[in-house]
Amino acid sequence: MHKHIFLIFLLACFKVYSQQYNIQLYNTDNGLPQNSVKDIIKDKYGFLWITTENGIVRYDGANFLVYKNFPLNSQRFTYFYGSPDKDSIFSTGGYGRIILLHEKKPTVYENNKKNQNFISKDNIEYFLYSSNYSYGVVPVNYYMKLKKGMYYLKENFLLYKSYHTKTEEKLKINPFHENIPRIFAINESVFFLDIRNQKVKQIEEDNIINSYHIPLLTDRKSKIFWNQINNQVFILNENTLYTCRYETGQLKITPLMQMSNNIKKDNLISIYYDEFYKKLYLGSSTDGLQIISFSEFTAIKSPKSHSIFYSLLPFSSSSVITYWGEVYDRNGFITDKKFKDTSPFFMDYDQNRNIIVRNEGHAMIYKKESSYKNFISLPIKDFFINGFFYDENRYYAIIVKPGKNGTNQFYGMLAVYKDTSFNSLEKKIIFNDEPTRFLRINRDNMLVGTIKGLYKVSLITNKAHLIGTDEISIRNIIKSKNGNFWITTLGKGFYLLKNDRLIKMPRDSNDNISSAHTILEDSNGFFWIPTNNGLYKVLESQLLKYAQDQSFKVNYYRFSKDSGFNTNEFNGGSNVCSAKLENGEFVLPSLDGLVFFDPLKIKSYYPENLYVERCLVDNQELYFKNNLYLDQESDRIEIFIDAPYFANPDNMVIQAKLSGNPQKKWQLIGKERKFSISNLGYGNHILTVRILVSDTGKFIYKKVNIIIPPYFYQTFWFKIIIFLILSFLLYFLVKWRLSFLKKKNYELERVINLRTKKLSDTVEKLETTKIRLHKEIEQQKKLIGTITHDITTPIKFIAHTAKEILEKEEFDQKLTEKILHSIYKSSDQLYNFTITLKEYADIYSHREDKTEFYSLYQLIEEKRILFSTIAENDNTAIINNVNPFLQTQISKNILAVILHNLLDNSVKFTKNGTITINNTLENENIILLISDTGIGMDEKKIEYYTKLQDNIESEKLLLQKYGMGLHLVLQLLQMINSKIVFEKNKLQGTSFKLILTNKKND
Known part of the structure; x- marks a missing residue:
């Protein structure tokens, strides 16, 4: 029973238009191992797989990965079968060996009953039928596998076997026509092409459930391409390729493309259509792989020889008009208004929808009321309009004039007119460089771009303020929907103007966006930016984030010639270099056509996984x-x-x-x-x-x-072992070293202590010597000063007395004796001073700090003998009771002078008496006691010398009053760290007790 249902056959009402597409051809010259592409499928991971007669190829959209070194007798492969969803795709290699595609790579798979590409039933062999690549002229039996059962294709009938019931049912149809199977499956439905009766019969399990009249499928000129694993059916008829789908209970046939002569279609054997990416893959038995890329972009060329477009304006809801007056929509040329000799770089609408264009020396206004056939001309001498807009009150224009002296330099002005006409100029603001674009910010301010910078112009003060310092050539000024101002430049990128500051946006990977022509904004917040090398798409929100944080990454999406353009180079330079149409389409001029596209229909493609x-x-x-x-x-x-x-x-x-x-x-x-x-x-x-x-x-x-x-010597445990060994070695080494150092330190300490002691003694001696020398020097200064002062008086007296004698003419004997006596006393005093001073000097001249011992008794004895003659004259005896065995190291010279002075003093003042010298020992000191029985020292002298000895450094010396002798003794005692004690004897005379610090032999 044949039951007709509604069939949506779109061919009857579908007009095949010249859809834009791009063709890429791959063969052995650019990636394929062989030019026969037998089958094309896509796996669950998104990769394309291709069978050839020299291996299996995986394609990821950019590179071909060839697998052809399988351990098989042949690397020739035919079709794919299996289930992409289950990641189990098979292909048959040489001599029935099977290749399994699993987890993105092929491996040799041993044949089994479940995945055989041929089976035997009732001693008849059936080959797997899953692709019309199996077409052949030799009669072959086939089998088809579906989810619920299996179909066996024989010449006179179709046998169905259910997996569940195991029952078999024959359908009395002949699935072959001229030895070629005329049958294909979509999902779980099998469609049989009854060529004789011009019917398409739908079979499910063991029943024919529908019959269709579809001449395209039963046409003998139609070539059917079916691949079960892709679940796709294509029909090629008279250069038109159709898709055949079974959806919502209906068989739908839709034209996909009109194949041009550029497509190699004579030897096609496999087809795959990627609906997501809108790409068609055509496999040929001789010409390799052709990839057809469809696009929502439409590039329209001029029917005339030229196709270079610049300025354009929206004309209707779906068309634009160019500066020539030609009108285009996405389907092509519509009509020509035939504008005459117009410049390609300027056109605009006035308030009445008239079109203003320019040519050399004129501005022409084409009237809307005449359907833009008639125009009025405004003569312009030596300048031209480069920009225009109006408000409800007046016109604004950018006027450009050539420079003087025939140079290529231009300058210009912002012209503000009194009303909505060009008749009366209200004000003008001059620019030294050529102005290019302008845009109104608000009622009182405008932005004007020139070839050397961007200016903010006040319409109140008529002054222009340069924004920024870098020299940039302004291409366009755009205000986005949210009020942001964007500036495009010639070769310097594009900028955001914020708070009178230009913020440069990041470059793309190829720096193409540095020459952006303009910016169009769609309703989804995307910017579309045409450049000299492609069209870019970016979210405004990303650019604004970058303006706040320069570390933010901005992603530009690029559309190139492969997307459907005739060229990658779009055109700018005109006052209007893009158009937004009421139907939502954008139109861009290029070097080879007008590009129409609906931004909301253009899809951005990104990978889904890696x-x-x-x-x-x-x-x-x-x-x-x-x-x-x-x-x-x-x-x-x-x-x-x-x-x-x-x-x-x-x-x-x-x-x-x-x-x-x-x-x-x-x-x-x-x-x-x-x-x-x-x-x-x-x-x-x-x-x-x-x-x-x-x-x-x-x-x-x-x-x-x-x-x-790591290598064994890089492992953690090896390092631990080495560390422990080294630690033990280091421990023993340190221990031995410490022992050695202790011993050395002990020796060193002993040497150091010894040397330190010597050094300390030396330092101490030096310090003592230093102090002693200092005291001696001070005393010498003091003594010499006093002597010098005291010598002056007798010398002065002698000189005065001698003068007095010389001045007198007569002398009496008494006066003469008196004068001579005075001179004698002064001379004697001076003599004594001199003798004492000589002795003092002799001590320093002959001073020796020798450490030899000498006999103190012998030294005193020498002095006793020296003074004994003088003493005997005064009937005085000198007695030496010093121990004859007493040895000392006290400076012999100094002690000799001391004894000399003391004995001299005693002899001088002792008459008819005795002078006794005794000694005792107290600790380390030698006590010499010199006693006389002379007249003795008075108490004042004893007090003076005692006080002087205790404060010899500060006390004043009374040499003239008391003489030099005892003063010298006190000085010398200081030098040998000794003292003297003056005592009056009980009966008569004076005792001098010398406390001498004795030096011992070390």
Whole structure:
């Protein structure tokens, strides 16, 4: 029974238009191992797989990865079968051997009953039928596998066997026509093409449930391309390719494309359509792989010879008008208003929707009321309009004039008119450089761009203020919906104007955006930026974040010629270099056509995942999961980053970094998609890879642990053992060293102590000597000063007396005796001073600090003999009772002078008496007691000399009154650290008690 249901056959009402597409051809010259592409499928991970007669190829959108060294007798492969969802895809190789595609790589799979590509039933062999590549001229029996059962295709019938009931049912149809199966499956429905009856019959399990009249499917000229694993059916008829789908109980046939002569279609044997990326893959038996990329961009060329477009204006809700007066929509040329000799760089609407254009020497206004056929001309001499806009009260224009002396320099002005006409100029603001664009900020201020900078102009003061200091050539000034002002420049990038400050936006990876022409904003907050090398898309919100934080990463999405343009170079330089249409489309002029597109329909493609599972170690390929185990001998490691992505590779952002340096920046991975490592040390390293997956800057991450085991001598336990051994060695070495050092220190301390003692003694002696010398010097100064003073008086007296004698003419005897007596006394006093001073000087001249012992008795005896003659004249005896065996080291010279003076003093004042010298010992001191029986010293002298001895450094010397003798004695006693005690004897005379500090022999 044939039951007709509604069939949506879109061919009857569908107009095939010249859809924009781009063709890429791959063969053995650029990636394929062989030019016969037998089958094309996509796995669950997003990779494309291709069978050829020289291996299996994996394609990720940028690179072909060829597998052809399988351990098989042949590397020829035909079709794929299996289940991509279950990650089990098979292909048959030489002599029935099977290749399994699993986890993104192919391996040889031993044949089993479940996945055989041929089976035997009732002694008849059936070959798997899952692709119309099985077409042949030799009669062959086939079988088809569906979820609920299996179909056997024989020449006169179709046999269905249920998996569940195991029952078999024959359908009396002939599935072959001219030995070719005329049957295909979509989901669980089988469709039989009844060529004779021009019917398409739908079969489910063992029943024919529907019958369709679809001439396109039953047309003998139609070529059917079916692939069960892709669940896709295509029809090629008279250069038009259709898709055939079964949806909501209806069979739908839709034209996909009109194949041009550029497409090699004669030997097509496999087709796959990627609806997500809008790409069609055509496999040929001789010409390799053709990839057809469809686009929502439409590039329209002029029917005339030229297709270079500059300024344009929206004309209707879906069309634009160019400076020639030509009107275009996305389907092509509509009409021509035939504007005459217009400049390509300026056109605009006035308040009445008239179109203002310019040519050399004129501004022409084409009237809307005449459908832009008629115009009025405004003569302009020596200047031209470069920009225009109006408000409800007046016109504003940028006027440019050429420089003087025939140079190429221009200057210009901002012209403000009194009303909405060019008749009366109200004010003008002059610029020394050529003005290019202007835009009103508010009622009182405007922005004016020139070829050398951006100015803020006050319409109140008529003054222009330069914004920024860098010299930049302004291309365009745009105000976004949220009130931000954006500035594009010639070669210097584009800027955000904020608080009268220009903030430069980041460059793209190729620095194409440095020459942005303009900015168009869509309703989703995206900016569309045409440049000299492609069209860029970016979120305004990202740019604003960058303006606040320059470390923020801005992601530009690039559309290139592969997206549907005729050229990558868009045009700017005109006052209006883009158009927004009421139907939502944007229109951009380029060097080769007008580009129409709806920004809300243009999709940004990003990878959905990435895989880091392959590497090349010293030219040997390895596969791994999350952990990569390497050894230290590996010289160079290349880790491949696989990411199926079938759009513009410029928009794939892959970055990687290796652990160990937290400050290291992300490294951008190139189009080769590999991360190279060399000389990586042992240990656990983490490779982190990330890939951009959205316009908002979202990344997904993948981490790989790279584990490089250490050599035995690099292991922790080896280091511990070595550490312990070295510690023990160090311990014993330190212990031995300490013992050695203690011994050396002991010896050293002994030597040091000895030398320190000697040094201390020397220092002490030096210090004592220093003090002594200081005292001596001071006393010498004092003594010499006093002597000098006391000598002066007698000398002066002698001189005065001699003068007095010379002046007298007569002398009496008494006066003469008196004068001579005075001269005698003064001379004698002077003589005594001199003798004493000589003795004192002799001590220093002949002073020796010798340590030899000498006899004190003998020294005194010498002095006794010296004075004995004088003493005997006065009937005085000198008695030496000193111990004859007493030895001393006291300075002999000094002690001799002391004794000389004391004995001289005693002899001088003793008459008819005795002078006795005795000695005693008290501790280390020698006590010499010199006693006489003379007239004795009075108490004042004793008090004076006692006080002087205690304060000899500060007391004043009375040499003239008391003489030099005892003063000298006191000085000399100081030098030998000794003292004298003056005592009056009880009966008569004076005793001198010398307390001498005796030196001992060390």
